[in-house]
Amino acid sequence: MTQAKSSALRKVNPELDTPTDLSEEGVSKISTAMNTILADTFALYLKTKNFHWHVSGRHFRDYHLLLDEQSEQIFGTTDEIAERVRKIGGTTLRSIGQIAKLQTLEDNDESFVPPREMLRELMNDNKKVAAAMRKAHDICDKYEDVATASLIENFIDATERRVWFLFEASRQEGDNEA
Template identity: 85%
Template sequence: MTQAKSSTSQRKVNPDLDTPTDLPQEGVDKISAAMNTLLADTFALYLKTKNFHWHVSGRHFRDYHLLLDEQSEQIFGTTDDIAERVRKIGGTTLRSIGQVAKLQTLKDNDESFVPPGEMLRELMNDNKALVATMKKAHDAADKYEDVATTSVLENFIDEAERRTWFLFEASRQEGGNEA
């Protein structure tokens, strides 16, 4: 047994995965839940951004294609850090696409065609929603003084706000001033 928390924990964790932590079990559970929702939304946003990257068309094709590719890489690049934060504090994380689908709060877009301006506005709004999810996870981590998780999230919030800004400005090229 790694710590006393393991014997008093109500959750069932394989002893081989019971990472030692100084956080109370309640903190591990709440931070892990918030981070797993964030991770599910991050995977959903990654796939939607890639989808739009693959299917963008129109007069700004090259610019949007490259922008969405860059953004999808950045989004995917956060997934390992999010999952590893959960493991470092003693939680467990997503194991399947089914768990992603169960936990994600962002809506998928399975339309056969989406005009470029709508793509950009939808991704802008999804990035804004992702920031809100990050802030909830940040609040949970802050409550339990998990400074490493709050620090990681602060950087990711800044990156998502930058993506939101770029998508807003690009959507204006498409006549989407109401974004």
């Protein structure tokens, strides 16, 4: 993200300027990282719901329920991420357009995606989100933001659980690949 985008996220209306003991630079860097994760979380939520709505085949019921459960879990993190940004004095996402500008995950608008490919794509997207969370954790450590780092740790664990379930659900007999 460019410095201009980072600064734009930190410009806070005086009415919304939440007091914090974190440095201005720390708030800016952490908010930027968390807003990117938030944008990817919304993108991952919608892709997971898309695949939930459009899955077909002999494992329909299992995949349909798995993807519904995962999409609820993913959506459940959005408010916590956004509110954490506000708690430290940053601003957060305001529109779908802003999500589109910040997201790093690719959308999938295909008319049909085979079920195993759906699961593998979601697995890889979740792995990317976990990696971004680890980088955000490093930023939090640098600026001594223990609370955001702690929140991220819980989200990493949940994301890794989704990766594990998607990996196992997408395996075929004789598969040993990751």
